[in-house]
Amino acid sequence: MTSASSESPDITPSVRPTTSGPLLPSIKSPDDVKKLTDEQRVELAGEVRETLINCLSVTGGHLGPNLGVVELSIALHTVFSTPTDKFVFDVAHQGYVHKMLTGRADKIDTIRTYKGLNGFLLRSESEHDAYGAGHAGTCLSAALGMAAARDLTGGDSHVVAVAGDAAFTCGPTLEALNNIAETTKKFIVVLNDNEWSIDKNVGAIARYFNALQTHSTYSSVRTSAADFVEKLLGKAARKIAHKVEEGAKNLIFPNVLFEKFGLRYFGPIDGHNLPLLVKTFEHLKTLNEPVVLHIITEKGRGYQPALDNPGKFHGLGAYKIEDGSTDTVSSPTCSDIFGRTVTNLAIDDPGIVAITAAMPGGTKLDTFKRELPDRYYDVGIAEEHAALFAAGMATEGVRPFLAIYSTFMQRAYDMIIHDIALQNLPVRLCMDRGGLSGDDGPTHHGLFDIGYLRHVPNIIHMQPANEAEFVAMLNWMAKYDDGPTAIRYPRGVITGVSVDEKVSPIILGKGELVQEGNDVALIGLGSFFEMAVRTKELLEAKGYSVALVNPRFIKPLDTELLERVARNCKVICTFEDHVLMHGFGAACIEHLHDAGIPTPVERIGWPDEFIEHGKPDTLQALHHLTPEAALDKILSRLKTDN
Ligand SMILES: Cc1ncc(C[n+]2csc(CCOP(=O)(O)OP(=O)(O)O)c2C)c(N)n1
Numbered sequence: 001m002t003s004a005s006s007e008s009p010d011i012t013p014s015v016r017p018t019t020s021g022p023l024l025p026s027i028k029s030p031d032d033v034k035k036l037t038d039e040q041r042v043e044l045a046g047e048v049r050e051t052l053i054n055c056l057s058v059t060g061g062h063l064g065p066n067l068g069v070v071e072l073s074i075a076l077h078t079v080f081s082t083p084t085d086k087f088v089f090d091v092a093h094q095g096y097v098h099k100m101l102t103g104r105a106d107k108i109d110t111i112r113t114y115k116g117l118n119g120f121l122l123r124s125e126s127e128h129d130a131y132g133a134g135h136a137g138t139c140l141s142a143a144l145g146m147a148a149a150r151d152l153t154g155g156d157s158h159v160v161a162v163a164g165d166a167a168f169t170c171g172p173t174l175e176a177l178n179n180i181a182e183t184t185k186k187f188i189v190v191l192n193d194n195e196w197s198i199d200k201n202v203g204a205i206a207r208y209f210n211a212l213q214t215h216s217t218y219s220s221v222r223t224s225a226a227d228f229v230e231k232l233l234g235k236a237a238r239k240i241a242h243k244v245e246e247g248a249k250n251l252i253f254p255n256v257l258f259e260k261f262g263l264r265y266f267g268p269i270d271g272h273n274l275p276l277l278v279k280t281f282e283h284l285k286t287l288n289e290p291v292v293l294h295i296i297t298e299k300g301r302g303y304q305p306a307l308d309n310p311g312k313f314h315g316l317g318a319y320k321i322e323d324g325s326t327d328t329v330s331s332p333t334c335s336d337i338f339g340r341t342v343t344n345l346a347i348d349d350p351g352i353v354a355i356t357a358a359m360p361g362g363t364k365l366d367t368f369k370r371e372l373p374d375r376y377y378d379v380g381i382a383e384e385h386a387a388l389f390a391a392g393m394a395t396e397g398v399r400p401f402l403a404i405y406s407t408f409m410q411r412a413y414d415m416i417i418h419d420i421a422l423q424n425l426p427v428r429l430c431m432d433r434g435g436l437s438g439d440d441g442p443t444h445h446g447l448f449d450i451g452y453l454r455h456v457p458n459i460i461h462m463q464p465a466n467e468a469e470f471v472a473m474l475n476w477m478a479k480y481d482d483g484p485t486a487i488r489y490p491r492g493v494i495t496g497v498s499v500d501e502k503v504s505p506i507i508l509g510k511g512e513l514v515q516e517g518n519d520v521a522l523i524g525l526g527s528f529f530e531m532a533v534r535t536k537e538l539l540e541a542k543g544y545s546v547a548l549v550n551p552r553f554i555k556p557l558d559t560e561l562l563e564r565v566a567r568n569c570k571v572i573c574t575f576e577d578h579v580l581m582h583g584f585g586a587a588c589i590e591h592l593h594d595a596g597i598p599t600p601v602e603r604i605g606w607p608d609e610f611i612e613h614g615k616p617d618t619l620q621a622l623h624h625l626t627p628e629a630a631l632d633k634i635l636s637r638l639k640t641d642n
């Protein structure tokens with residue numbers, strides 16, 4: 001097991017997982033899984049669970065989803081042979097067990113820590129990671145692409161797409177489903193149905209999957225299913241089939257939705273019954289037609305706190321193993337403030353509705369759901385649809401607050417332009433995780449939303465410098481009906497100031513000149529305003545006169561204020577928790593160029609690359625997003641320009 005090493009300061013001390021047996025350490029590759037007996041594989045499952053619970057209690061991570069796929073992952077690696085055969089996991093947050101079985105068990109205690117294993121599958125991390133992910137709904141399309149490529153070369157490897165039940169609420173999944181039967185004959189879909197998204201799964205698809213488990217017809221065909229199981233799996237399995245409660249349902253059921261899409265449907269079966277899974281996959285791999293195996297699993301299986309609270313244990317930070325408790329955050333997070341504020345606004349304004357794309361917990365719209373259920377909408381993992389749905393509501397005079405993380409809002413890019421901005425509809429785009437998201441890494445960092453919104457006509461985009469300003473901006477947005485508005489705010493806390501702190505009124509397109517100065521002007525956007533303050537202190541200690549600006553608006557830029565400080569100062573430095581490319585600093589440079597003002601602009605922000613996973617402080621230091629780095633840039637600019 002890897003222990004914390006000097007060059008990775010923020011790896012929390014690793015906890016040696018106390019596995020009961022000797023099997024897991026001997027698993028150096030999937031071949032070692034194949035050599036085990038059925039009984040040993042069941043024992044291995046126990047060791048994997050114990051290791052996950054132990055390690056993730058220190059690093060945090062997606063414990064619930066991974067505890068739900070222990071047997072599935074072992075069965076897949078028993079029957080198929082990666083990297084020749086390909087596994088494509090949807091979201092891939094449930095890929096930890098796959099990693100443990102493909103030679104990374106000794107590093108699992110570094111998951112999602114700087115320089116440690118990525119929390120999702122990553123092609124650059126292992127040849128067994130056929131496809132990376134992080135965003136939902138991609139696995140069927142990507143896997144189908146692999147199958148089609150295989151067919152082009154006459155290959156006979158297997159491609160297995162593993163998608164959760166909520167992945168089927170995602171548009172791209174359904175787009176792929178429409179294409180499978182006409183594209184390939186050899187394709188296996190595993191529907192891992194635990195009835196949960198991050199929160200309870202929603203919509204007709206969720207209800208349909210549930211019906212497949214409980215439909216009355218099942219009980220009448222179960223006997224034929226038991227015969228089928230016996231034929232397929234032998235007498236012993238028939239006993240398993242009867243012994244396993246509800247979960248071992250019949251294996252074939254006519255007229256299932258998937259059959260309409262040309263996929264042969266099998267299931268639902270107990271997704272924790274290892275021998276049954278192995279035997280079923282051994283059968284499915286012999287078929288020359290696209291198939292879907294519907295398995296029923298429990299999110300958090302084997303750890304009672306996770307079973308009791310699947311939403312919390314979908315993904316969390318460090319927790320106490322004994323009771324699953326986690327440290328409480330000292331001050332309210334931006335998400336807490338957002339949920340409370342929008343609910344309060346809606347209590348006073350019946351025109352306000354709240355829309356989430358399967359993330360009531362992450363966005364804290366669960367507050368709104370609890371208090372105003374009739375004006376709360378969870379559309380599933382369907383950001384494109386959510387944006388269109390909000391646009392439609394706005395045409396009818398409703399005030400939609402559309403809460404989608406910055407990174408997931410990328411999915412709705414065309415709808416924002418084509419439907420919301422072009423028609424100038426007053427949808428409120430509320431982008432949590434605006435900035436580095438941390439442990440989840442490059443698939444989740446919200447570092448592109450200034451870039452994807454700044455060039456869209458009619459869009460107003462802002463970012464608060466503290467929690468009180470955040471509330472003031474949300475209040476302002478609630479009243480602004482003249483077109484679309486967008487606000488970005490970070491994961492967690494900004495400064496921790498009270499939301500009751502006094503702030504000057506929010507005026508469209510107006511920033512705040514917090515301090516006059518005539519040597520250097522520092523413009524700190526949002527959560528990076530604090531970094532500008534710390535840079536100011538370093539400059540003033542060297543005798544410089546510093547102007548300090550809180551811009552508040554990304555668009556429309558406060559050009560009057562920008563020109564004023566540019567004329568008064570010798571150099572400007574901007575600070576943004578966003579990539580520099582097409583970011584806030586770039587907007588300032590563009591405007592000063594167009595205004596014919598030659599004051600140079602230094603910029604602090606993320607480079608033009610995908611930023612790895614790790615704690616924000618570590619990554620900011622690594623990529624020179626610090627007051628010290630800003631000071632160096634400013635001083636060298638002043639020197640060269642003198
Ligand atoms: C486009 C997108 N939207 C939202 C998310 C956040 N998210 C991560 S996992 C998840 C739920 C996945 O549920 P399911 O597919 O059933 O898998 P399970 O966790 O139940 O195994 C969501 C909504 C995401 N990763 N990608």
Ligand SMILES: CC(=O)[C@@H](O)[C@H](O)COP(=O)(O)O
Pocket residue numbers: 091093134135198314315362433437440444491
């Ligand atoms: C896998 C996934 O996309 C979500 O679980 C995401 O990790 C949630 O991020 P937060 O922990 O920032 O809410």
Ligand SMILES: [Mg+2]
Pocket residue numbers: 164165166192193194195196197201
């Ligand atoms: Mg699920």
